[in-house]
Amino acid sequence: MEHNPEANPWKITSEQNIYDNPWIGVTEYQVINPSGNPGIYGKVHFKNLAIGIIPLDEDLNTYLVGQYRFPTDSYSWEIPEGGGPHVDDPLDSAKRELLEETGLKANKWTELQRMHLSNSVCDELSIVYLAQGLEQHEAEPEDTEQLIIKKVPFEQVYQMVDRGEITDSVTVAAVLKLKIMLMENKLH
Template sequence: MPLIEDLQDPKLLEATLETQRVFDGNLLHVNRDTVALPDGSTATREYILHPGAVMIIPVLPDGRLLLERQYRYPLHRVFLEFPAGKLEAGEDALLCAQRELLEETGYTASAWEFLGVLHPIISYTDEEIRLFLAKGLTAGEAQLDEGEFVECVAVSMDELVAGVLDGTITDAKTVSGIFWAQQKGLR
């Protein structure tokens, strides 16, 4: 049985019959679609449309990684996460990553590497997060948006892995970023 080979297997595809916009927000839009299933029956699919985002894995000169502590309202708690942000309409992903790193942390980077794309919640959103590794960091002044409160912290790879394993770090994009950092040989 193929695992990765045939991701467009016609036996599994659904066809959109009708789309209805249920909600239009500043950031998110919600659609409700009627779809034809592979067996010919129909079903309803509700999902969130998202403009896309970037996440940055910033590597400090001493090898530690730069993360943020930030309160996330939907879960009413502070999370430890890599810097990230939403793409503006038509914005290049690398330019967005550079902008977000500067705005949220005050740092700029002399070397950037695109790592890949993450789909954080495939069951109900089309969000894609483009992942970047940033090296050659130079400190500066953060330029936080009004109403944005972020605390930057330097964390070792050992601390990050321990945080995932003990349940302290649960943000999916950050867990994925830790995996990518390990694959790049960061310690």
């Protein structure tokens, strides 16, 4: 019998839902691990997609959103981000989030990348878009958000990522991806 290195080596013997709210669920699994020994594994299930948008104007400016993040107990500068139900078109969620947080609408949308944010403990999938052809409208933040929006030259944001001043993973990945696209002249 031929061994498939990409086959799942974990065997679940039982599972128990530990916690559930409108955004996440936590499950503890009793498992037989890849070495054949019994163990446990905890998984956080995200009920929404993580959506990120890097708005870019014709002068290569972008917009950062500043907010205090409860889980890290720290202030964070990020690209516009939010959640989108799995049943919705992710692009519709991106359009909604961009308008809510910045008041911007875009005429051109490009998916930059998809990534799992912490695949050792959760199943959260993020989809990041580039938004171009920007028009300013009125922002519509949620009542749980206390946001500061600032327009910044993209190169300055890249330098903030390079210096480690921006640590949000979706922002870091989006900025680095866009920087490579600009350097390789792949932006249309």
